[in-house]
Amino acid sequence: MRLRQTCSQPRQTPTFASLLTHSPLLIALPICLLLATGFVVVGVYTERKVSAFMQDRLGPMEVGKWGLLQLFADLLKLLQKEDIVPRAADRKLFLLAPAVIFASVFAGYAVLPLTPDFQASGAAVGIFYLMAILSFDVVGILMAGWASNNKYSLFGAIRSVAQMVSYEIPLGLTILCAVLVGQTLNLQELSFQQGIYSSQTNYLFGLKATGIDVSDWGGIFTWNILRNPFLLFVYVIFFICTLAESNRAPFDLPEGESEIVSGFQTEYSGMRWALLFLSEYAMMLLVSFLGAILFLGSWNTPLPNIGPVRLADWTSGEPGTVWGNVTGAFWLFGKAFLAVLVQMWVRWTLPRIRIDQMMYLCWKVLTPAGLVLLLISAVWRLLMV
């Protein structure tokens, strides 16, 4: 709401936009919950079909047309399963842990700008809050691993925590690179900067010295990866770190089946296990959204205006209008799903790395690279103004 006043033209149709902005909590909570749970349905089906395609199989084919109802059959099975709590487990913590994990991932959705008018919380510390709440995930995982009172669970939890705490450092450095270019912690402000509705002037590659004003071109030319071309490398590091943060292959050591059964999830069954699964997919989607917002132009269209062919104007409506929100959501979701597809591609291509390789990659490759790129981004920012 505050942003709309500073960043763009006055709103045109107040009805739809005001619904999104005036009662953010009432609207945002069900929307984000639906998004996170709905994504599991889409994500699991996609993952199965993608992995099947990559391994020259067919994937689920039996339940419904093209196996579309497979996940619902699985959900029915999970619902009927007994919710087992081991006798020697710490009952209260064991039951609470999946809820803590899901809550900490889900709380991250609060600061995501899903469309030009929709952001559940316009907190000034947006991205910083997101990092804090994501790091809280490890407490839930430790709770789950310790409360299970099982060696494999505890090993899995410890591995997971070591991995997540380590990868937060390069992740933080990469996020800082993008924040340096945008000069704000609020994700909605970062989004506005990367398109035709920006209040600032954007130059080609962000360099003022070129004198080529691309504010009107919009499209991919105003995305952060072109406002500072080095951010493309930063995005690669960011992507690797987010794979580790969401415990996805090749960083799935915490649930390495061949070594420690399935890590901190070993003792969970039924709906509680489903909640852990839901958290993993919600995390995948959250980090994909974050990558799209920070580097890939957020809800802005990739198509630029070329002379009289106003592709950017045609494919992105004005903020405040229904069309603006529909196109914004379309582009952001499209980018996020592409990132999710790449996550799946990586998972079914690369073998799991060893724990020493995981630590080596984080501390001796990604962290120094992140520091160098941070320096370059800072210098680039000086050239932008």
Next chain:
Amino acid sequence: MNQFNTFLASFKNLTTAGYLFYGLGLITLISAISVVTAKNPIHSVLALIFTFFCLTGHYMLLNAQFLAIVNIIVYAGAIMVLFLFAIMFLNLKEEDEEAKTNVTKMAAVIVGGVLMVLLLSIFNYAPVGTYNPASFDAKTGLVERLGIVLYSDYILPFELASILFLVAMVGAVMLGKREAGDPHF
């Protein structure tokens, strides 16, 4: 009774932030007490994490958004996870009852009591800062203001502290560095 009535009257006139403060304060106190009373050290640490979360809420009420988030990252996130690790590895479960001898209990009561008396007397005499609602800057405590102050008035200590952290991080990497003869990755 009269005092209670005035308290009740002032309670009815509170703003939303006031109610939030009292609610949050109550939860904070309960979780802080359960840190001390919990039998299991892991439960105690988890209660401490929850207490830090409540403190973050208090920072939010004070409009200190940056401080609030740093409190989660540093205390509830990093330091408390280290605590949990240490306690899990030590496996205090069997011997924690033996550690609580009467001498340690007495010492703890005396130290805690002295600290409480000290704090109470300090807050009794210390001047509490006031503000003028008309001229109050709503951006106080937000990250921009903090950045301006840090990079102008406190630039030297700030930079020294950041160099210290960088040196610590590089030192940790150096300690873990492969030496001649170690296996290759």
